[in-house]
Amino acid sequence: MNPRKMKQMMEQMGIDVDELDATEVVIRLEDGSELVFDDADVTRMDARGQETYQVIGEPEERESTAGEVEAGETDGESGGIPEDDVELVAARAGVSAEEAREALEATGGDLAAAIDRVE
Missing domain, CATH: 2.20.70 (Ubiquitin Ligase Nedd4; Chain: W;)
Known part of the structure; x- marks a missing residue:
């Protein structure tokens, strides 16, 4: 065909x-x-x-390299949440970085769930 x-x-x-x-x-x-x-x-x-x-x-x-964090990717207080994820959630949901980080920590790092949580 x-x-x-x-x-x-x-x-x-x-x-x-x-x-x-x-x-x-x-x-x-x-x-x-x-x-x-x-x-x-x-x-x-x-x-x-x-x-x-x-x-x-x-x-x-x-x-697998999943779960590995490169040096400098997170700060000491983030609980292992990558800064890129925090910035992404903050930008998508229109919230502060602190709110985005809290949402990511509450959802175990799940980006979609964190965005839903703060919207």
Whole structure:
């Protein structure tokens, strides 16, 4: 089937497909390892509100770096909350950095929950 016809049929069924300009995709596995895709082709498909992502590329397997904090990324009083997360919550929710930090600490570092909490 030609790509133009396929796209037309998908639009008729309410399916939107977008190519994402991803530079890296990381999948963290339960065993503590990660699959890292550099320069992967990523496609997002939205079918009536349900989003799915397709990642095409060759992964490199490595040990997980989740939870590791680089020196200088947090201050001593933050309780391990990265400054970037505090700034993000503060900017998205339109609150002070102190309010953002409190919300992040209360939600265990969950960005979305912290934003919801202060909005």
